Amino acid sequence: MFGLAWYLGIGFVLFCTGITVMIARKSIVAILIGIELILNGAAINFVAYSKFVTQDLDGHIFPLFIIIVAAAEAAVGLAIVIRFYQIRETIHIDEATQLQS
Template identity: 60%
Template structure:
């Protein structure tokens, strides 16, 4: 592709923009994790945090060294997020079967 993909001019969007977005997602995820009492809501917060980390890796790959190691790291983060969601939600459903609740304060015992 020739001229319409080039990246000149004001160069308005660079690394800090991505870091800012990632920061917002991280903070929001943290707020959700701390403030919410529903276990599934907490898992939503975890997803936000994992995404912000993956976004950071991809952004650094693009703007700092271009060797794609960051993309691979992001890929593994996505994989781990998927595994975490599957097992986490299975635990939530099992917990709900046992306690009839998904309130985090009801999870007081290690045994059923």
């Protein structure tokens, strides 16, 4: 019923949503969520290709790694955001302008 194109479509929509979130939103936490959306879009692609095209397990292993690494990255990212908030008392991306000359 649902072919490869459906899954790739969902992956593409997630990817585009993630990119849009990162461009449009100014909150750092929202940007981190956008990154997660992109990663999930890629993971859906992997599983879809693995089911419909290659029929091997590589495409299943890859998303598992993506999930683990995304968790680690989110942990580090949030820790840095908290530190940034404690110093600057804002999580607005436009406030991060100390390093421009």
